[in-house]
Amino acid sequence: MSAEEKIVFSYPTGLTTKNTHYCPGCLHGVAHRLVAETIDELGIREKTVGMAPVGCSVLAYEYFGCDMVQASHGRAPAVATGVKRARPDLYVFSYQGDGDLASIGLAEIIHAANRGEKITVIFYNNAIYGMTGGQMAPTTLVGMKTTTTPTGRDPGERGAGNPIRMAELLATLFTPVYITRQSLLTPQDILKAKRAIKRAFQLQNTGFTFVELVGTCPTGWGMTPSESNDWAGEKMVPVFPIGVFRDTEKGI
C-alpha cells in the first residue's frame, strides 16, 4: 500500500467475508451490516452470541463473525433466553423476520420481552414470507397481494386479519427497556437505524431491547429494488410508523 492509499471502507469483523445469498436490493444485508458495525464499535465480537432464525436470514450464522446458534422457526427468543440465562456475561441477540417473530414465534417474543430477558432482538419486517415464496405474513398490508392472498389481504370477508404492529404491541408490556421501529430505506434512515441498534446493544444488560426495521423484499413483492424502497416508504411506513416506543432511561 502506497502512502497515499487509504482504506475508506471494509468489512466489519462482525461480518464474515462470505458472499450472502440475499437477492439484489434486499435490505437483509444492510441490517446485518449495521449489527456487525455495532458489534465492532462496542468491541464485543468475542462476547457475543447471535441467534439465526428460520426465514431468508437462516444463514445469518454464516454471515455474522461471532458465535452463532441456529434456532427453530420463531423460537429464537426462547433459545436466546437459554443462552443468556446460562451465560449472563455474554451479549445475546436474535435476528428474525416477520413470519418468524410475529406469527409462529409470537408467544416466544412476547414472553421473552415480558420476562425482561437481557437480549437484543433485531426484527426485519418486510411484510411477507420471503423464504417460502412470498406468502402472507402477519405484517402484510391490507390489500397487498401475496401468493396466499392472490386478491389482496382482506381482513373482511376472507378473514385474513390486519397487519400486526409488533413494536406497539410489545410497548404495552411493562418490562422492556427499549423498543423502537426504524427503517432502512434511505441513507439517513440507515444511519438512524444504526444508532438505534447501537443503543439497543448498549442497553442490553439493563433489560429487553427491540429494534424493528422496516425492510423490503423485492423478489416477493415483484418490484425492482428502488421501487421496493419507494413502495415501503409510501405504503409500509404509514402503517408501521418510525419512532421510539420505549426508552425507560429517557423516560419514554
Add this chain to the structure above:
Amino acid sequence: MEKLLMKGSEAIAEAAVRAGCKLFFGYPITPQNEIPEYMSKRLFQVGGAFVQAESEVAASNMIYGSAAVGERVMTSSSSPGMALKQEAISYCAGAELPVVIVNIMRGGPGLGGIQPSQSDYWQATKPGHGDFHSLVLAPASIQEAVDLVMDAFDLADQYRNPVLILADGLIGQMMEPVTFRQPTERVFDKSWAVTGCVDRKPNIVNSLFLQPQDLEDHNHKLFRKYAQMEREEVRVEEYLMDDAELAIAAYGTTARIARTAVDAARTEGIKVGLIRPITLFPFPKAAFERYVGQVKVLLDVEMSMGQMIEDVRLAVHDRIPVRFYGRVGGMVPSPGEILDQIRTLAQEVSQ
C-alpha cells in the same frame, strides 16, 4: 451414605442438581409439577437459573440454548407436553446438543387423563421428525430414577445427544428412600459450545445442511453414535431367567408389579422369569434373542395398548410367540391380574 425419603419427582430434580444441572426450563403439567417447583427453589441455591416458560415449545427451545453454551440443563413434562417438545428434541439431536428430558407419562391420546400410563413408548423411542434417536432410560424405582438421571447427564455429554428419562406417574408421585451417589466428575470436551469466540474461530450450533450430500453424511454420523449406543449402552435386568419357560417383558413400574407376580407364580412351581429393559433405546434385543429355544412364550405387559411389544417381537423375530396384557387410561395392572395371565400361559405351554 445418607438415606432420604423422597417423592419421585423431587428425587429426580435433586439428582439432576447433584449431577451438575444448572438450568431448568419447564411448563406446569400434572403429574410432574413437583419437578419445576423443586427446581424453582433449588437451582438458585447452586448459582443456576430457573424459568417457568410460556409453553413446552419454549421450554424445550430454552434448553437448546443453554446446552449450546455447554451448560448442563434439563426440562420435564408429561405426555401432552412432550408432544410440544418434539420439535426442539429433534433440533437438539440434529445440532448434537446434550440435553436431559424427563417425561412422567400419563394416559392419552389427546388430553387423556392424569393417572399413570406408559402410552408414550412410541413417542420416546421413535421420536420427532427426521432420522434420530434419543437415548431412553426407564426407571422402575425412585432409587433407579435417581441413578439414571445422574447417568443421563454423562450420557448426554458423551454422545452429545438428547437423553430421555421415561417414567410413569407412579414413579413421579410415589415416595421411597433414596441415596445420592457422588457425581462421576467426568470431563467432556465442550470446545464446540458458543461461549464467545475468544482466541478461536466462531462456533456455530446448527442442524441445517442444505447440500444433500452433507446432510446424508451428517445422518450417517449420527447413526454411528446410535450404533455405538447399541454396542455399549444397553441396560437390562433379567430376573429368574435361568430356567424360565415363560418370560414377562415389562419396563418401569409395570415390571415391578410383574416381578411380584413372577415370585407368586414361582411358589406355584411355574418356571417364569422377567426381562426388564432399562434402556428402551438402545433396546436390549440380545437379552430376548438369547432365550429363543428356551422360553416357550413371552408375555409383554404394559400400561398401554401394546407399544414396546413391537420391539420385543422384532427382537425374537417370531421365534418365540409374544402375547400381550395391558391396562390403559390410568388403570394399573395388579400382581393378581398378571399372575392369572401367567397361569393361563403355563397351562397352555404344558399341554
